[in-house]
Amino acid sequence: MTQSYVIPKPSRPWRPSPREKGLNIGLLLASVVTSYALVALTEMKGKLAYFFVFFAALALFNMARGLITKDWMNGRDQFFSVIMLLGMTIVILPTASILYTVFDRGRKGLHAGLLTNDMALATPSDPITSGGLLHAIVGTFLLVAVALIVSLPIGILTALYLTEIKGRFTRPIRFLVQAMSGVPSIVAGLFILSSVVYTVTKSYSGLVGSLALTILMIPTIARTAEEVLNLIPNDLREAGVALGGTQWRTVAMVVIPAARSGLITALILGVARIVGETAPMLLLTGGGDAVNINPTQGAMGSLPFYIWKSFLLGTEESITRGWAGLLVLLVLVLSLFLMARFLGSRRTK
Amino acid sequence: MTMLEDRGQRPIPSPREISTQPRFSDKVFRAVVTTGGLSSLAILGLIAAFLGYQGFEILVKEGITFITTSEWTVEVDSFGAITNTTFGLAAMLVGTILCALIAVLIAVPVSVAAAIFLSFYAPASLKKVLVSIIDLMAAFPSILFGFWGLFVLMPSAEYWARLINRYLGFIPIFKVDPPIFTRSPFIAGVVLAIMIIPIVTSISREVFSQTPLDRIQAAYALGATRWNVIRTVALPYARGGIVGGSMLGLGRAMGETVAVYTVLNIVYQINWQVLFGAGGNVASLILLKFGEAQPYEIKALMAAGLVLFLLTLFVNFIADQIVAKSGSKGR
Numbered sequence: 001m002t003q004s005y006v007i008p009k010p011s012r013p014w015r016p017s018p019r020e021k022g023l024n025i026g027l028l029l030a031s032v033v034t035s036y037a038l039v040a041l042t043e044m045k046g047k048l049a050y051f052f053v054f055f056a057a058l059a060l061f062n063m064a065r066g067l068i069t070k071d072w073m074n075g076r077d078q079f080f081s082v083i084m085l086l087g088m089t090i091v092i093l094p095t096a097s098i099l100y101t102v103f104d105r106g107r108k109g110l111h112a113g114l115l116t117n118d119m120a121l122a123t124p125s126d127p128i129t130s131g132g133l134l135h136a137i138v139g140t141f142l143l144v145a146v147a148l149i150v151s152l153p154i155g156i157l158t159a160l161y162l163t164e165i166k167g168r169f170t171r172p173i174r175f176l177v178q179a180m181s182g183v184p185s186i187v188a189g190l191f192i193l194s195s196v197v198y199t200v201t202k203s204y205s206g207l208v209g210s211l212a213l214t215i216l217m218i219p220t221i222a223r224t225a226e227e228v229l230n231l232i233p234n235d236l237r238e239a240g241v242a243l244g245g246t247q248w249r250t251v252a253m254v255v256i257p258a259a260r261s262g263l264i265t266a267l268i269l270g271v272a273r274i275v276g277e278t279a280p281m282l283l284l285t286g287g288g289d290a291v292n293i294n295p296t297q298g299a300m301g302s303l304p305f306y307i308w309k310s311f312l313l314g315t316e317e318s319i320t321r322g323w324a325g326l327l328v329l330l331v332l333v334l335s336l337f338l339m340a341r342f343l344g345s346r347r348t349k
Numbered sequence: 350m351t352m353l354e355d356r357g358q359r360p361i362p363s364p365r366e367i368s369t370q371p372r373f374s375d376k377v378f379r380a381v382v383t384t385g386g387l388s389s390l391a392i393l394g395l396i397a398a399f400l401g402y403q404g405f406e407i408l409v410k411e412g413i414t415f416i417t418t419s420e421w422t423v424e425v426d427s428f429g430a431i432t433n434t435t436f437g438l439a440a441m442l443v444g445t446i447l448c449a450l451i452a453v454l455i456a457v458p459v460s461v462a463a464a465i466f467l468s469f470y471a472p473a474s475l476k477k478v479l480v481s482i483i484d485l486m487a488a489f490p491s492i493l494f495g496f497w498g499l500f501v502l503m504p505s506a507e508y509w510a511r512l513i514n515r516y517l518g519f520i521p522i523f524k525v526d527p528p529i530f531t532r533s534p535f536i537a538g539v540v541l542a543i544m545i546i547p548i549v550t551s552i553s554r555e556v557f558s559q560t561p562l563d564r565i566q567a568a569y570a571l572g573a574t575r576w577n578v579i580r581t582v583a584l585p586y587a588r589g590g591i592v593g594g595s596m597l598g599l600g601r602a603m604g605e606t607v608a609v610y611t612v613l614n615i616v617y618q619i620n621w622q623v624l625f626g627a628g629g630n631v632a633s634l635i636l637l638k639f640g641e642a643q644p645y646e647i648k649a650l651m652a653a654g655l656v657l658f659l660l661t662l663f664v665n666f667i668a669d670q671i672v673a674k675s676g677s678k679g680r
Contacts, residue, residue: 048509077574084470087462091550094543095486098497157385165382175669176389182665184604186632190654195399215392248378276490279606283639304492311496326493337488
């Protein structure tokens with residue numbers, strides 16, 4: 001007796017069929033048409049109307065499809081999936097708008113001397129091509145560097161306490177680090193003002209600005225470093241101790257080198273957190289217009305201060321300068337962010 | 350052979366003493382790390398101490414009226430000497446809470462929807478990109494949000510405010526007496542909402558991703574749709590984390606200085622009409638008054654900073670408790 005075998009073809013039943021895909025696109029188009037029609041025919045006007053009518057129509061159409069092809073439960077599911085998509089869109093739109101605006105408006109303020117001149121000799125209404133933000137970039141660089149010298153050791157020590165020692169204070173310290181990351185930047189500025197400026201230095205300088213930044217930076221570094229150190233397998237620590245190493249040697253020779261790229265990520269995220277911090281700069285650094293490479297003396301410019309000042313001056317040229325400053329700041333933040341991402345992705349591999 | 354002979358020449362090292370006592374280097378290491386770990390406590394304590402010390406005079410003089418009355422005046426005679434001062438923070442405290450509440454009310458539904466989309470709907474490739482964008486948004490400095498809000502968002506937000514006023518104007522808080530819609534607490538709230546969305550979204554997403562997989566699969570096996578799973582399994586599980594994340598966002602919104610200063614018309618009065626262009630918050634008041642303040646008024650600003658610091662610390666503490674509780678209980 002011959003038997004015929006039917007070899008099943010591999011199929012993916014969860015994938016939308018061509019017909020369903022077509023229907024999806026059809027519903028999308030129908031929603032676009034509906035939003036245009038409603039905006040044209042009724043009193044509703046503007047981008048807001050287009051946006052919400054589109055999503056309402058999409059949600060209702062999808063719900064109707066679910067109801068017709070399956071049942072009430074599926075219809076509700078379809079409806080809410082569009083609502084979630086709406087939420088996601090609302091989250092993404094501001095970022096897109098910010099990126100577009102800054103690149104579009106900042107572009108006009110770019111010129112050849114932007115990164116090599118300072119504002120010492122330029123007045124607010126001078127043409128864009130005079131002056132630049134060298135002083136701001138140098139200032140920001142120095143402020144961040146000084147802040148790093150203080151906050152990197154403290155941040156990493158805190159993380160080491162939370163991961164290696166795990167003493168009595170682990171829970172309270174974790175909370176305190178969390179609370180510290182919620183300290184408003186202006187409070188950090190006021191604190192340095194009351195504790196250092198009024199009692200010791202009696203004047204504005206870059207150094208006191210960096211001290212305020214330190215307070216804002218420590219929690220970011222500590223928390224990221226803690227996450228990274230937690231990822232280091234315990235086997236490594238045990239191996240180190242089993243070979244006769246003391247805890248100190250194990251941490252210094254095994255754990256920290258293993259976590260190196262992660263700790264650099266923590267450092268970069270800390271820098272990204274403070275590089276655009278404005279409020280403490282306004283209180284503490286004095287914000288000069290000329291290049292100042294001495295953090296301990298004299299007013300020191302910084303990118304946020306430059307942007308703030310340019311916008312507040314209010315002339316057309318200075319506002320353009322402000323956007324250009326924002327563009328430079330954004331590029332700085334973006335590149336720090338990408339660097340952290342790159343290191344982070346290499347670590348997990 | 351030579352090696353053996355050599356060894357014979359040298360004294361054999363005595364065996365290392367085996368003990369459970371930490372060695373000297375470890376004692377130093379532990380002491381240093383513990384000191385470093387406690388620095389956060391020291392810094393927070395010093396902040397409270399120094400702001401309290403500087404603002405002590407004002408706090409004693411004004412007493413409880415410092416946070417219950419809303420008048421901030423410094424009278425100066427013709428020689429520039431201070432004759433009379435009244436410092437009351439109530440208007441700015443109300444403004445702080447109002448703006449932060451608006452921000453949370455807008456941000457939380459949007460963020461939770463986005464987090465649900467990322468956790469349950471988005472395909473893996475799209476999810477990666479979107480998560481990166483949200484993380485990037487969290488790294489944007491506040492000055493960026495401030496000036497974007499002022500120049501780009503303001504015209505749109507003003508139009509939204511007019512719409513709300515036209516259709517919901519019968520509700521007292523949406524009433525606007527003189528029709529001034531620019532630079533209102535509502536607009537400040539929208540900007541703050543955009544600033545805290547990344548925080549709330551990423552915390553919510555994290556809690557959703559911790560939902561026990563067996564519960565999700567059990568629900569699917571019983572024939573639940575995706576929405577059923579979200580409503581009956583994921584949301585109840587994540588509720589505590591979402592509330593905690595929202596509180597963190599609230600704390601962040603309360604302490605924001607620059608973004609509020611740029612978009613809000615700072616007027617020293619208690620204003621509950623959220624669409625009317627007047628308001629303020631404690632942080633922006635400090636920035637506004639700092640420029641021309643005399644030493645005596647700066648003391649009052651320090652006291653205001655202390656109030657703000659304690660307020661954010663309190664909100665963070667509550668958030669921490671909620672998150673910790675929801676994490677350990679699991680439901």
